[in-house]
Amino acid sequence: MRRYSVAYEYKNSLYLNITNRCPNLCYFCIKTKWNMDYRGFDLKLENEPDLKEISEEVSRFYGNKKYDEIVFCGYGEPTMRWGIVKEFANLVRNGKIKNVNSNERIRINTNGLGNLINKRDITLEMKGIIDSLNISLNTADPKQWIFIMRPFKEYEEKGFYSVIDFIKKAKNNVEEVVVTAVELKEVDIEAVKKLALDLGVKFRSRPFLENEND
Numbered sequence: 001m002r003r004y005s006v007a008y009e010y011k012n013s014l015y016l017n018i019t020n021r022c023p024n025l026c027y028f029c030i031k032t033k034w035n036m037d038y039r040g041f042d043l044k045l046e047n048e049p050d051l052k053e054i055s056e057e058v059s060r061f062y063g064n065k066k067y068d069e070i071v072f073c074g075y076g077e078p079t080m081r082w083g084i085v086k087e088f089a090n091l092v093r094n095g096k097i098k099n100v101n102s103n104e105r106i107r108i109n110t111n112g113l114g115n116l117i118n119k120r121d122i123t124l125e126m127k128g129i130i131d132s133l134n135i136s137l138n139t140a141d142p143k144q145w146i147f148i149m150r151p152f153k154e155y156e157e158k159g160f161y162s163v164i165d166f167i168k169k170a171k172n173n174v175e176e177v178v179v180t181a182v183e184l185k186e187v188d189i190e191a192v193k194k195l196a197l198d199l200g201v202k203f204r205s206r207p208f209l210e211n212e213n214d
């Protein structure tokens, strides 16, 4: 029997953990601190799930109860597998996922590097299939972004500006775009909020998680 979770519940949402890969190594990331566990779910994937496995997991969970939304999140960056996310969202919209309504809300929690990772504007492909994006920006300062997010070397120079561009493009294609920032002591949260509002999107700060009970 498989130990790890592809789908897991938090509050009234169904979360999907489809990859453990991420081009960042944020110093606040709980995946190492919590040893790949999230509130009792083991998120350390031995294999990345394919479309069939993801679809079956979602159908199974929705067979037992209804959720407010499906969220691509987990301990990795979902846009590393944008092709699979897109295929799954299209299946939902075409009513092809058993027990799930075709208009079910779909959100992606992302670090905003999806266009750089995929080398094209993937926000255009989100139109009509993705309802919400939560983009973890965390700072309004490009230098501090490198310090906090600790991106792969090749993303250091363009990373922050690419996320800003991603936000601008996303708001034209996705109904709800929310910039988020973890409440880190060295971060000027008001400056991140101002930047988000200036970009024409919503803002939400998130608590810095230390313990699993937080």
Ligand code: SF4
Pocket: 022, 023, 024, 025, 026, 028, 029, 030, 031, 074, 075, 076, 077, 111, 136, 149
């Ligand atoms: S972007 Fe997300 S998954 Fe990646 S290191 Fe940062 S917090 Fe962790």
